[in-house]
Amino acid sequence: MWFxxxxxxxxxxxxxxxxxxxxxxxxxxxRAIQPIIWILLFGNVFSHIKGIPVRGSYLGFMTPGILAxxxxxxxxxxxxxxxxxxxxxxxxxxxxxxxxPSSIVVGKSLFSGIRGLIQALFIMLLAKALSINIFLxxxxxxxxxxSIILSGVCFSAFSMLIASIFKSVxxxxxxxxxxxxxxxxxxxxxxxxxxxxxxLKIIALINPLTYSVxxxxxxxxDNDMHIFGMFIILSFYSLVFLSFGAFSIKRLxx
Numbered sequence: 001m002w003f004x005x006x007x008x009x010x011x012x013x014x015x016x017x018x019x020x021x022x023x024x025x026x027x028x029x030x031r032a033i034q035p036i037i038w039i040l041l042f043g044n045v046f047s048h049i050k051g052i053p054v055r056g057s058y059l060g061f062m063t064p065g066i067l068a069x070x071x072x073x074x075x076x077x078x079x080x081x082x083x084x085x086x087x088x089x090x091x092x093x094x095x096x097x098x099x100x101p102s103s104i105v106v107g108k109s110l111f112s113g114i115r116g117l118i119q120a121l122f123i124m125l126l127a128k129a130l131s132i133n134i135f136l137x138x139x140x141x142x143x144x145x146x147s148i149i150l151s152g153v154c155f156s157a158f159s160m161l162i163a164s165i166f167k168s169v170x171x172x173x174x175x176x177x178x179x180x181x182x183x184x185x186x187x188x189x190x191x192x193x194x195x196x197x198x199x200l201k202i203i204a205l206i207n208p209l210t211y212s213v214x215x216x217x218x219x220x221x222d223n224d225m226h227i228f229g230m231f232i233i234l235s236f237y238s239l240v241f242l243s244f245g246a247f248s249i250k251r252l253x254x
Contacts, residue, residue, distance in 0.1 A: 006106075009099025013107025014114075021115065032122040035070040039063060039126060042190075052191055056221070060133045064216035065189030067123045071116035071148055072155045072183070072209055076176055078112050079159030083169050095250070102246030105160050109242060112156035113149030120148050135223040143227065144219050150234050151212040157241035164248040189213050208237040 039059065043066070047058040054061040082104075085091045094104050127134050159176065166172050186200060187209040193201055204210050211234045218224040 005098060006100045006103055009094075009103025010107040010110065012099070013094070013104055014111050017108060017111035018114075021111075031070075031074055032119060034073070035066045035119070035123050036126055038066045038069070039123070039130070039132075046190070052195070054192065057133050059127075059130070060221050061217070062190060063123065063127050063132055063134055064220045065187070065213045067120055067148075067220075068151060068187075068209060068212040068216055069184055069189050070119050070123065071151045071212070073180065074115060074119055075112045075152045075155035076159040076180060078108050078156040079161075079163035079172055079176065080169055082108065082160050082163045083167065083172060086167075091249075100246075101249045102242075105157060105242060105245040105249055108160065109153040109156045109238075109245075110149075113152030116148045116152035117145055120144070134220040136220070139225060140219040140223070143225070144216055147212065147215040147219070147227075147231070147234070150231070150238055151208075154208055154212070154234060154238040154241055157238065157245045161241055161245040161248060164245065164251045167251075183207060183209050187213055188217075208234060211237075 039062070043059045043062045046052065046062065052058060082091070085094075091104065095101055124134075124136070128136075162175055163172050166175055186203045187207050188204060189209065193204050193210070196204060211230045215227045215230050215234065218227050218230075
């Protein structure tokens with residue numbers, strides 16, 4: 001019975017979030033602007049630096065990293081969404097319904113993964129428009145989509161865990177601003193891990209964004225399907241953040 005209530009509750013939350021997205025079409029477009037700027041400006045500048053040891057085009061190397069970064073940044077928004085729902089009394093209504101509190105975190109996290117797919121579509125269209133050499137076939141699309149959904153789940157669950165601890169938009173934003181850029185720059189999104197000093201390599205190897213980037217890069221840049229191990233690691237992070245987020249959701253209204 002609990003499992004059925006959990007599934008039903010997660011689907012209900014997912015449906016609510018999808019309806020919100022349909023009403024907020026402008027938000028989808030505006031959030032696609034940042035990764036476009038990264039690729040057009042930052043990517044073109046760095047592509048002229050000869051010391052970055054990448055095989056082939058640097059823009060092709062960078063595009064999967066920017067894709068993973070954009071999914072991460074969008075996913076962190078759902079912590080704010082959770083706080084807004086709390087301030088408007090929505091969380092209280094959810095918790096009074098016959099669904100487990102964990103359904104809230106899971107439903108919102110699943111939606112974040114779906115939202116990430118839309119973000120990825122903009123980036124893929126831009127990459128093709130710029131003639132960036134990325135591999136797109138049925139296998140890279142399927143496994144890339146699964147990776148994007150998993151990344152969205154991972155980082156949105158992490159953000160909701162942070163929201164359940166700090167409980168206000170101001171405190172949440174302060175913490176997120178502190179951690180998002182270090183997560184981004186300590187990953188392999190912009191440069192190979194081989195360029196990093198030893199201490200930063202250790203941080204990169206425990207950084208979930210690194211595995212999100214590497215899965216997409218192996219699929220889209222290297223056309224390499226040996227991604228099972230990285231999928232396991234990213235799945236582990238997702239389950240950990242989902243578990244802690246679901247456990248601490250009641251703290252948000254406490």
